[in-house]
Amino acid sequence: MAVATPAVRPAPRPSLWTRLAAGLAILTKSKVAMVGLVLVLFWAIVATFADDCIINTGCWADTAKQVSNAFQFKDITETEGADKVFEANPWLARYSPFEQFRGDNLKGPSAKHWLGTDRFGRDLWARLAHGARIILTLAPIGVIIALIVGGTFGLIAGYYGGTVDEIISRVLDSMIAFPQILLYLVIIAALGPSAVNVVLAITIAGAPGIARLVRGLTLDIKTRDYVAAAETRGESPWYIMFVEILPNARGPIIIDAMLRVGYAVFAIGTLGFLGLGLPPPSPDWGSIVSVGRKFIQAGHIWDAMWGSAATAMLVVGLNLMADGLSEEMQRYR
Amino acid sequence: MSKFLVRRIIFLIITLFIVSIIVFAISEIAPGNIAINTLGNTITPEQEASFNAQNGLDQPPVERYLRWMIGSDWQAARLIGRPVERVYDPDNQRLSWWIVGEDGARYQNSTPDGETMYRLVRQPDGTTKEEVMGGDVWKPNEDGLMVYWGIDPGGRAAMWVRGDDLMEWTLTKATWTSIAGAPRSYLPLQKGLLRGDPGVSFQSRRPVAETLIVRVKNTAFLAGLAFVIVMPISLVLGLIAGLNEGKFIDRVLSISSLIFTATPEFTSGVFLILIFSTWLGWFPGAVVATTDTAIFEDPKMLVLPVMTLTLVELGYVLRITRASMVEVMRTNYIRTAVLKGLPRFRIVFKHALRNALMAPITVIILHVNWLVGGIVIVEAIFGFPGLGRYVMEAALFKDVFAVEAAAMLLVLIAVGTQMAADFIYTFINPRIRYA
Numbered sequence: 001m002a003v004a005t006p007a008v009r010p011a012p013r014p015s016l017w018t019r020l021a022a023g024l025a026i027l028t029k030s031k032v033a034m035v036g037l038v039l040v041l042f043w044a045i046v047a048t049f050a051d052d053c054i055i056n057t058g059c060w061a062d063t064a065k066q067v068s069n070a071f072q073f074k075d076i077t078e079t080e081g082a083d084k085v086f087e088a089n090p091w092l093a094r095y096s097p098f099e100q101f102r103g104d105n106l107k108g109p110s111a112k113h114w115l116g117t118d119r120f121g122r123d124l125w126a127r128l129a130h131g132a133r134i135i136l137t138l139a140p141i142g143v144i145i146a147l148i149v150g151g152t153f154g155l156i157a158g159y160y161g162g163t164v165d166e167i168i169s170r171v172l173d174s175m176i177a178f179p180q181i182l183l184y185l186v187i188i189a190a191l192g193p194s195a196v197n198v199v200l201a202i203t204i205a206g207a208p209g210i211a212r213l214v215r216g217l218t219l220d221i222k223t224r225d226y227v228a229a230a231e232t233r234g235e236s237p238w239y240i241m242f243v244e245i246l247p248n249a250r251g252p253i254i255i256d257a258m259l260r261v262g263y264a265v266f267a268i269g270t271l272g273f274l275g276l277g278l279p280p281p282s283p284d285w286g287s288i289v290s291v292g293r294k295f296i297q298a299g300h301i302w303d304a305m306w307g308s309a310a311t312a313m314l315v316v317g318l319n320l321m322a323d324g325l326s327e328e329m330q331r332y333r
Numbered sequence: 334m335s336k337f338l339v340r341r342i343i344f345l346i347i348t349l350f351i352v353s354i355i356v357f358a359i360s361e362i363a364p365g366n367i368a369i370n371t372l373g374n375t376i377t378p379e380q381e382a383s384f385n386a387q388n389g390l391d392q393p394p395v396e397r398y399l400r401w402m403i404g405s406d407w408q409a410a411r412l413i414g415r416p417v418e419r420v421y422d423p424d425n426q427r428l429s430w431w432i433v434g435e436d437g438a439r440y441q442n443s444t445p446d447g448e449t450m451y452r453l454v455r456q457p458d459g460t461t462k463e464e465v466m467g468g469d470v471w472k473p474n475e476d477g478l479m480v481y482w483g484i485d486p487g488g489r490a491a492m493w494v495r496g497d498d499l500m501e502w503t504l505t506k507a508t509w510t511s512i513a514g515a516p517r518s519y520l521p522l523q524k525g526l527l528r529g530d531p532g533v534s535f536q537s538r539r540p541v542a543e544t545l546i547v548r549v550k551n552t553a554f555l556a557g558l559a560f561v562i563v564m565p566i567s568l569v570l571g572l573i574a575g576l577n578e579g580k581f582i583d584r585v586l587s588i589s590s591l592i593f594t595a596t597p598e599f600t601s602g603v604f605l606i607l608i609f610s611t612w613l614g615w616f617p618g619a620v621v622a623t624t625d626t627a628i629f630e631d632p633k634m635l636v637l638p639v640m641t642l643t644l645v646e647l648g649y650v651l652r653i654t655r656a657s658m659v660e661v662m663r664t665n666y667i668r669t670a671v672l673k674g675l676p677r678f679r680i681v682f683k684h685a686l687r688n689a690l691m692a693p694i695t696v697i698i699l700h701v702n703w704l705v706g707g708i709v710i711v712e713a714i715f716g717f718p719g720l721g722r723y724v725m726e727a728a729l730f731k732d733v734f735a736v737e738a739a740a741m742l743l744v745l746i747a748v749g750t751q752m753a754a755d756f757i758y759t760f761i762n763p764r765i766r767y768a
Binding site (some may be wrong): 022032079155170171173174175177178179180181182185186189190262266269270273275276286289290293296297301304305307309311312313316318319320323 | 344347348360373591594595596597598603606618677690702703706710713714724728731741743747748
């Protein structure tokens, strides 16, 4: 006897784009999140189109060289004149962040220099624009690596349980007990300030929190039927952890990661301010503020003011976005 | 309850133990050379080797970790065969170590040529008197060498070998000097963290504990002041926001608190300096502490640091209080009270308030951890002589004992408050079961 095929076939899974659009629709529903999005997009666009780097092949080669230098723990300034690195033509930034205008140092805003100049006569707007590029690259990279490391440990601890869980949890608790700033200080002070070390510090500081979150989610998802089914099929633990459990835990992880990008920007700014960020002459926002702070008494407030404003704007934008998003998602739950 | 207490305390100890290993590993094993940091980068390899030997930096990490934790004076006393004693000189803020002789004299040792051993007997006025020791002080060790274990004038246990002609490099105030008759190996003396001695700072040569106490006092004062100001304001504003959920005043309070909390301390600090110091000229933009008590004498200097901390902390507590109040106002017993026709202020003050404040109180205590982060930055901005700036300067200088001590202290505060929060929570909320 033939079994009648069901007349209604299950609806095909919506494509990636539809799902992404649905996610963005949530974002547009919240006014707070929209304000945040505008603030962040402003800096994202400025960072992307600061110069013609995205169409300039010479610039790609330079970037690749910089990245490989960074991974060999070489200082940019040692290997090459740092002002030679950017041979790109400025677009939104208007000038190179390293170009020194003679006689124009420590000037206030004018038509020539929109936000003024710093003590070496470098255009502040150009430096902020290029600083946005640094901060908006390093923060997500740090968070992604922290997600990979922390997620793996969290999955292992949650899935295996028992002694493994106990050991991992103890170590995680100890790392979380550290005030974050102390962790950054000790790591950067030990390894020296550089882009790679900043990312490393963000990873080490962020991974324990992510691991704890993923562990909690894993403990819950582990008891579901589909995990039991996979175990019965004889799938390997790694397959179950990464293919069965991880995708089903993605919601809270994504919200958490968004908040963490905000923290990472916060942290990179703070490190720069403490002199532990990228070494000069990098247009690091935090170091623009910390250098500019010394000229406040002399009446030149612009470095400190614009640097602070830019950092505050980006961090607040990211936080508003994450906050609005999680509020909207709670409403749907 | 007592079982819960014991369990938590055991966990606390385990956590601190792991933290101590992490702190030690990061600050001592990581690349970066303590000798170069302390002495400058013009030192010769011999000077560097001599410095490392004198400070025990050439020994294996496990040995150094144990010395940091449980000290080395008992080990030295066994090697020397006499008890050793630590003397603190409050005028110079220096520590020195002495052997307690059979005749009750306190002495150190030196030898000009590896043959004649002198003992430098400490006089009541702090000076030393040289006395020649007999040739019978040299004792054979297991390698068949004639050795003498004593304490050198630098305050380290040291092993001299008879007939040795070694040199040792020391950096005095003016210049490098090379001294003949150096010991063959050293054992730096320390009481150990567990016995209350976190070591001596490489930077200032002062005992870390003495400096730390002053700094902790200053920071506790700053944090306490901020705490006293933040708490009432944020609780009241949070309650107002929570009671007016969704209304204009709630939206203004919630969003501005989010903005204040999200803004990094260094940017809010700079803005406050710009507004109140540069523009209005009301308060000084930096803390200039010439003496230990300066910060208590000129309260105007503290306004901006406290204000920065307040801004950052305010938003966080406000949001928690608001959320808690909103939740409580939606519960059935509040609805019952409303339906009974009770006046609104009675509902709020008699019924809602107690439950609404439960969550914020524990969160506030847990928040100490974050406050610490804020304090480091605020102290850096305003040049406040507190614990945070001490940690920062020590970390930048790679002053390992100072970093380690301050880090352990901060972690102890963080973990301790966490435990306190747990207890207070079980206390004010009897429904909680001890796990």
